[in-house]
Amino acid sequence: MKNARKRGHARLMVRWPQRRAQLRLIPFDDPGLGDLFEAYELAWEAAGYWAKIDTAAASERTREYHALAIATEEDILHRIS
Amino acid sequence: MDEDHSARICEQPDNDAVLKALEHVLASQALRLSERNRRFLSFVVRQTVEGHAERIKAYAIGVDVFGRDEDFDPAVDPIVRIEANRLRTALAAYYDGPGQADGIVITVPRGSYVPTFQSRAGSGDAPGPRLPACDKSAEGRATIVIHDHSRATDAETELRGYLFTEAFLSALQSAGFKLRLVPKRECSAAALAIDALLTEPGNAYALDIAVWPPGEKQRFSWRLIDLRTGEVLASVFRELAVAATSSFGLIDEFASEATSTITPMLAARPGAGL
Numbered sequence: 041m042k043n044a045r046k047r048g049h050a051r052l053m054v055r056w057p058q059r060r061a062q063l064r065l066i067p068f069d070d071p072g073l074g075d076l077f078e079a080y081e082l083a084w085e086a087a088g089y090w091a092k093i094d095t096a097a098a099s100e101r102t103r104e105y106h107a108l109a110i111a112t113e114e115d116i117l118h119r120i121s
Numbered sequence: 122m123d124e125d126h127s128a129r130i131c132e133q134p135d136n137d138a139v140l141k142a143l144e145h146v147l148a149s150q151a152l153r154l155s156e157r158n159r160r161f162l163s164f165v166v167r168q169t170v171e172g173h174a175e176r177i178k179a180y181a182i183g184v185d186v187f188g189r190d191e192d193f194d195p196a197v198d199p200i201v202r203i204e205a206n207r208l209r210t211a212l213a214a215y216y217d218g219p220g221q222a223d224g225i226v227i228t229v230p231r232g233s234y235v236p237t238f239q240s241r242a243g244s245g246d247a248p249g250p251r252l253p254a255c256d257k258s259a260e261g262r263a264t265i266v267i268h269d270h271s272r273a274t275d276a277e278t279e280l281r282g283y284l285f286t287e288a289f290l291s292a293l294q295s296a297g298f299k300l301r302l303v304p305k306r307e308c309s310a311a312a313l314a315i316d317a318l319l320t321e322p323g324n325a326y327a328l329d330i331a332v333w334p335p336g337e338k339q340r341f342s343w344r345l346i347d348l349r350t351g352e353v354l355a356s357v358f359r360e361l362a363v364a365a366t367s368s369f370g371l372i373d374e375f376a377s378e379a380t381s382t383i384t385p386m387l388a389a390r391p392g393a394g395l
Contacts, residue, residue: 072210072213072214075206075209076206076207076210079204079210082199082203086198101198105200108203112203118153
């Protein structure tokens with residue numbers, strides 16, 4: 041859980057360089073955002089997992105998790121705005 | 122971004138108050154939550170209130186709320202864990218901000234999907250939240266009492282009734298009605314709810330809904346009744362082929378169509394408040 045939060049926090053800084061300074065001030069285990077960092081990372085990991093499977097159902101899952109990652113990203117950016 | 126709302130928490134509220142708190146928080150536009158996560162919240166709260174907390178597992182939520190099939194494996198399909206995190210965060214933000222005056226706090230603790238409910242001290246005279254009826258934006262609008270009359274003999278039909286109710290709640294709420302939900306399996310509660318409603322000013326209507334037992338198709342019905350006169354304003358049914366994973370859209374669509382029928386019907390009545 042802790043590692044997922046850390047990876048999610050780091051991934052966000054990679055994807056959003058213009059928000060990096062702001063994100064760096066927020067600890068990965070922040071009480072309000074830690075759960076979202078974890079959700080963000082889990083969504084990207086799940087999208088990656090399903091993308092390796094060549095079935096229609098897996099493609100649907102990949103799209104779903106990708107959309108979920110983007111929605112979670114928006115949640116985080118909204119919270120820190 | 123912290124969880125200050127827990128500092129003022131003091132006591133365990135009763136089930137009716139919890140359901141009112143659920144209705145209130147779900148009605149709030151300030152709660153940043155998707156429609157399916159509102160269903161998620163509603164599902165875990167209602168299961169808990171009805172004494173079925175032991176059913177609240179990732180698998181059950183995946184299947185019943187997120188429409189996964191029986192092969193659902195939370196280990197490789199972490200939808201429930203992800204959405205639970207988002208739900209937890211959204212609730213915390215709500216109770217720390219726009220919902221800080223709410224009398225009851227609903228939380229989903231980490232490590233569990235079973236919610237907890239606690240009253241907050243110093244939140245006013247009533248232990249419950251402010252009801253939508255107290256909101257200026259809801260003043261004068263027609264009130265609809267939803268009562269699910271299904272006599273489910275199996276879990277599948279019970280679930281359909283639950284989904285049908287939820288679909289109506291969502292659609293009618295979006296249309297701006299004040300809503301009251303009669304608890305299932307409590308006939309005395311139904312009478313009390315209606316008595317209480319008739320003492321309120323404004324228009325009051327009953328929406329009786331039902332899902333009839335299984336078969337190749339299931340009959341979903343709704344009937345709108347003027348509570349003051351007993352007049353039946355509309356009575357509609359539809360038979361839906363409800364496969365395990367594809368029925369959510371059909372049920373939502375039927376409830377949405379019903380709301381489109383009900384809204385202008387009530388608006389055209391004398392003294393209508395919509």
